[in-house]
Amino acid sequence: MPWLWALAIGVTGIGAAWALFFSPADWQQGETVRIMYVHVPMAWLAMGGYTGLAILSIMSLIWRHPLADLTARELSPVGAAATALCLATGSLWGKPMWGTWWQWDARMTSVLVLFFLWLGHAALVRAFDDPERGARAGAILALVGFVNVPIVKFSVDWWNTLHQSASVTRMDAPAMHVDMLYPLLTCALGFTLLFATVVLARTRAAVMERRVRALEMARARRLDAAQ
Amino acid sequence: MTRKKRRMWILLLCAIGLGSATALTLTAFQDNLVFFRSPSDIMTGEQRPTPDRAFRLGGLVEAGSVQRDPTVAGQRPVVHFRVTDGANVIPVTYQGVLPDLFREGQGVVTLGKLGVDGVFRASEVLARHDETYMPPEVADALKRAGHWQPDQGPAPAPAIWNTLDPRTQQPTMPGRTGS
Numbered sequence: 001m002p003w004l005w006a007l008a009i010g011v012t013g014i015g016a017a018w019a020l021f022f023s024p025a026d027w028q029q030g031e032t033v034r035i036m037y038v039h040v041p042m043a044w045l046a047m048g049g050y051t052g053l054a055i056l057s058i059m060s061l062i063w064r065h066p067l068a069d070l071t072a073r074e075l076s077p078v079g080a081a082a083t084a085l086c087l088a089t090g091s092l093w094g095k096p097m098w099g100t101w102w103q104w105d106a107r108m109t110s111v112l113v114l115f116f117l118w119l120g121h122a123a124l125v126r127a128f129d130d131p132e133r134g135a136r137a138g139a140i141l142a143l144v145g146f147v148n149v150p151i152v153k154f155s156v157d158w159w160n161t162l163h164q165s166a167s168v169t170r171m172d173a174p175a176m177h178v179d180m181l182y183p184l185l186t187c188a189l190g191f192t193l194l195f196a197t198v199v200l201a202r203t204r205a206a207v208m209e210r211r212v213r214a215l216e217m218a219r220a221r222r223l224d225a226a227q
Numbered sequence: 228m229t230r231k232k233r234r235m236w237i238l239l240l241c242a243i244g245l246g247s248a249t250a251l252t253l254t255a256f257q258d259n260l261v262f263f264r265s266p267s268d269i270m271t272g273e274q275r276p277t278p279d280r281a282f283r284l285g286g287l288v289e290a291g292s293v294q295r296d297p298t299v300a301g302q303r304p305v306v307h308f309r310v311t312d313g314a315n316v317i318p319v320t321y322q323g324v325l326p327d328l329f330r331e332g333q334g335v336v337t338l339g340k341l342g343v344d345g346v347f348r349a350s351e352v353l354a355r356h357d358e359t360y361m362p363p364e365v366a367d368a369l370k371r372a373g374h375w376q377p378d379q380g381p382a383p384a385p386a387i388w389n390t391l392d393p394r395t396q397q398p399t400m401p402g403r404t405g406s
Contacts, residue, residue, distance in 0.1 A: 024362030028328060028377075033360060062234045098353045099326030105262040143242070147249045158253075159260045160285065162336055167358040173386040176360040181389070 012190030018183040035093040041188040042086035049079040057139035069135035074202035080118035106155035107163035117145035266315035285336040286310040290378040321349040328354035331378035364393040
């Protein structure tokens with residue numbers, strides 16, 4: 001774990017320094033373009049993390065894997081935070097560039113729905129007295145909500161939107177100069193490592209919590225039996 | 228059939244059902260999901276929007292079309308421009324502050340009403356950024372080499388500029404020697 005933390009913080013630090021100080025400004029956006037180095041990785045994490053949640057949910061529903069339940073439970077608040085950061089940075093970026101904080105276009109609306117799905121999952125799995133029932137309900141919600149992920153991704157191609165279409169993941173060459181693309185990819189790697197490390201740390205803590213609770217229960221039972 | 232297999236099949240059937248239901252819904256709402264309409268939608272559509280109907284008009288700001296009225300103290304500036312999609316053009320009038328990215332050749336989305344005189348009176352003008360990102364030196368090199376005039380429209384294919392080092396290289400169009 002300490003190694004993973006060091007690696008995640010190291011890569012994010014290098015990416016952030018590269019993006020903020022050693023990459024060029026955009027020819028028309030100027031320095032404002034640097035918001036991209038947080039906004040885009042957070043958007044990728046929001047969607048990639050949700051795909052991970054869907055995979056965990058499949059594992060939970062088919063194989064009844066307890067670790068998948070626990071990881072899903074610890075993943076959703078982190079995913080919600082990433083999506084919230086994506087929306088917040090997007091809004092801050094939209095005001096100076098587009099001239100608006102928010103518009104109900106297909107991309108923005110579908111990302112807002114994604115945010116509510118993350119929040120809904122986090123709340124639902126904690127809403128049951130029986131954690132297993134909560135995990136089952138959360139898994140079903142996560143899988144139903146997964147239809148939104150392709151909608152987020154392709155909203156900018158299927159409908160006309162204020163948001164531009166993809167710059168990096170497109171069929172021909174990335175529509176971004178390499179001097180900006182490489183720091184972006186480094187930031188994305190760093191934030192992804194950070195995201196994974198936080199989720200892993202939370203899951204480890206949850207496993208330990210369960211173990212402590214099980215030991216306490218066992219001790220209480222022993223005490224009961226002794227009396 | 229084991230229980231795991233059965234659960235897997237139930238899940239797969241649910242996914243197919245839900246996926247096709249979503250696809251059908253989205254296809255049905257296709258026409259209502261547009262954020263803006265292009266000049267061609269308005270000019271060649273079955274029915275022109277009535278003058279009391281507000282809608283969003285989107286397209287590129289036509290090169291050479293931006294005219295700013297002389298500013299009057301205490302009043303917000305008035306600007307006239309034309310929105311084009313290559314085939315059709317609609318003139319727009321707007322009073323207010325334009326976003327930073329507004330320029331000729333840039334995409335815009337304007338909210339307003341189309342008057343009987345054919346002029347679109349906008350109450351809101353938003354700039355639409357395209358998906359290209361490049362340093363100023365690269366943009367300058369492309370302009371110098373004659374590959375791109377930003378007021379005429381979008382940047383050329385990324386393959387000719389996204390690895391370009393403007394200090395040592397000249398941009399070259401594929402299939403063309405020199406420039």
